[in-house]
Structure formats: structure tokens, C-alpha cells
Amino acid sequence: MGRAKVAVAAAADLEVLEAIKLAESEGLITPVLIGDEDVIKQLASKIELNLEKTNLIHEPDPIQAAHKAVDAVVDGQADFLMKGLINSSDFLRAVLRSERGLRTGRLLSHLAAFQVPGYTRLLFVTDGGMNIAPDLGQKKEILENSLLYLKGIGMDLVNVIVLAANEMVNSKMPATIDAKALEDMNRKGEFTNAVVEGPLALDGAVSAVALKHKGISSQINGNVDLFLVPSIEVGNVLGKSLVYFGGATMAGIILGAQVPIVLTSRNDTPRSKLMALTMAALSRRGELS
Numbered sequence: 001m002g003r004a005k006v007a008v009a010a011a012a013d014l015e016v017l018e019a020i021k022l023a024e025s026e027g028l029i030t031p032v033l034i035g036d037e038d039v040i041k042q043l044a045s046k047i048e049l050n051l052e053k054t055n056l057i058h059e060p061d062p063i064q065a066a067h068k069a070v071d072a073v074v075d076g077q078a079d080f081l082m083k084g085l086i087n088s089s090d091f092l093r094a095v096l097r098s099e100r101g102l103r104t105g106r107l108l109s110h111l112a113a114f115q116v117p118g119y120t121r122l123l124f125v126t127d128g129g130m131n132i133a134p135d136l137g138q139k140k141e142i143l144e145n146s147l148l149y150l151k152g153i154g155m156d157l158v159n160v161i162v163l164a165a166n167e168m169v170n171s172k173m174p175a176t177i178d179a180k181a182l183e184d185m186n187r188k189g190e191f192t193n194a195v196v197e198g199p200l201a202l203d204g205a206v207s208a209v210a211l212k213h214k215g216i217s218s219q220i221n222g223n224v225d226l227f228l229v230p231s232i233e234v235g236n237v238l239g240k241s242l243v244y245f246g247g248a249t250m251a252g253i254i255l256g257a258q259v260p261i262v263l264t265s266r267n268d269t270p271r272s273k274l275m276a277l278t279m280a281a282l283s284r285r286g287e288l289s
């Protein structure tokens with residue numbers, strides 16, 4: 001695949017630099033580091049990250065660093081973008097700026113991947129990172145973004161559960177109405193490479209035993225690949241629960257922009273950030289295939 005050039009916004013952070021070091025040594029990336037030069041150099045020497053050949057852009061203000069990182073992508077100096085030590089909303093506003101931003105006309109959305117001990121497949125969750133309270137049309141676009149990405153990395157058929165608190169459509173629970181509508185859209189052929197079922201609660205999505213007990217028939221039968229969640233809070237809490245209670249490793253990227261964008265949480269481990277860089281790098285392979 002070749003190394004991708006990654007512009008890192010507000011790079012003065014130990015875990016971010018550790019992930020960069022790992023990704024560089026795996027041959028995945030070459031970084032362009034934007035942030036406080038002195039702090040970056042100090043942290044780099046602590047972890048023995050060699051910066052001799054690294055393009056370092058001094059910008060101590062995190063928001064300005066995000067803008068300069070977006071500039072680097074727009075000007076062709078970087079292939080994709082990574083969030084460092086900066087608030088997610090501030091970072092995303094730089095991505096969405098109307099002049100020289102990274103919009104494409106599509107909805108941008110977040111896709112997270114989890115390796116969960118005891119669950120035999122990789123589990124994906126969307127959107128727990130960008131769209132706050134998507135309506136039905138936006139949920140459709142969020143699902144399309146994820147399916148496009150997953151097809152690009154080689155998943156020919158994706159088992160999608162549109163998550164809700166139960167299996168019955170209930171007019172007082174809008175998430176159940178949207179879930180049914182998305183299932184119907186798939187039946188009419190509006191999505192490719194997917195089985196889409198909903199509304200369904202989490203237990204039936206991951207356990208054939210739970211389905212049997214509840215008397216629900218499901219083609220997915222407890223083998224969910226992708227959860228489409230009703231709101232950012234559900235996705236965020238689900239993801240953090242998997243990590244903090246379930247010992248999962250998480251990776252997350254933004255889809256739908258001109259380039260893949262690595263959006264990790266400030267508390268993610270270096271390995272988690274490395275996996276997110278890998279997700280972004282794989283997305284380039286998807287574009288090429």
C-alpha cells in the first residue's frame with residue numbers, strides 16, 4: 001500500500017506520539033506533526049521517537065493546529081488527518097469549514113471498530129462520534145458510509161442491527177420506528193452487501209440463546225457485525241462500556257470526507273490509536289480496489 005502521509009493536529013501528546021512511532025515502525029505512515037514544537041520534541045525524546053526527518057509545523061494553539069492540519073491535506077502535503085490533543089468538536093469544525101475544508105457533499109460520520117474478548121467477530125459501531133441525533137435520512141447516510149467502507153476492506157456481507165431498547169415498534173420510541181424503516185429500505189434493495197434487522201435490543205444482536213428465549217427469529221442470529229445506534233450518546237456509551245467493562249480495543253475514524261480522518265478519544269491507548277491509523281490506511285486500499 002505504501003506509506004500514507006498523516007497530518008496530526010495538536011500532536012503534543014505522549015499517547016499520540018507513541019501511536020505515531022508504532023505506525024511508522026509498521027511502515028504504515030509518515031507523519032506531519034502540527035503543534036507546540038518544544039513540547040513535541042520533549043515528548044518525542046522521552047519515547048525515543050526520531051524526528052530528524054519529520055516535517056514539524058510549530059502551532060501551539062490547538063484550534064489553529066487543526067486548521068493547519070486541514071490545510072496540509074487540502075494542499076496535498078498529507079493523505080489523511082489525525083486528531084491529537086484537541087476537543088473533538090473544535091477539530092471537526094476545522095474539517096467542516098466551508099472554505100478549503102474536507103467536505104464532499106456527503107454526510108460525514110464516525111465508524112468505530114472493537115475487538116471484544118469473547119466475541120468471535122470484529123464489532124463495528126456507528127455513529128458514536130460525530131452526528132448527535134441523526135434523523136432517518138441521516139441514519140441512512142451513516143449506514144451507507146459504513147457499508148462502503150466495510151465493502152472496501154473486504155466484507156462482502158455485513159450483518160447490521162439497528163439498535164433499540166426492544167423489538168416492538170413503539171410510537172413513543174422513535175428509534176424503533178426508524179429501525180423498522182431502515183429494515184424495510186434494505187428489503188427494497190436500497191443498501192448493498194448487508195442484512196439489516198431492527199428494531200432489536202443488544203442481547204438478541206449478539207446471542208442466539210437470547211433470541212431463542214425471547215422467541216424472535218433473526219437471520220443474523222446473534223452474529224452482528226455493525227450496530228447502527230440511535231444517538232451519539234448510545235454509541236459513545238456502548239463503545240466506552242466495551243472498552244472499560246469488557247476489555248475491548250477500540251479504533252475509530254470519520255468517513256465521508258475527502259480523506260479518512262482518525263478521530264480517537266484523548267484517553268485511548270497508543271495501541272488503540274495505532275488501530276485507528278490502520279483503519280484509515282485500509283480505507284485507502286478500499287478506494288484503490
Ligand code: COD
Nearest residue numbers: 088089092093096106107108109128129130131132264265
Ligand atoms: N456531515 C457533513 N456536514 C456537516 C455535518 C456532517 N456530519 N455536521 C455539520 N455539517 C455541516 C452543516 O451542514 C453546516 O453546513 C455546517 O457543517 C455547520 O453545521 P452545524 O451548525 O450543525 O455545526 P456545528 O459546528 O454546530 O456542529 C458540528 C459538529 C461536528 C462539531 C457537532 O455535530 C459535534 O460537536 N458533534 C459531536 C462531536 C463529539 O463531541 N464527539 C465526541 C466523541 S469523540
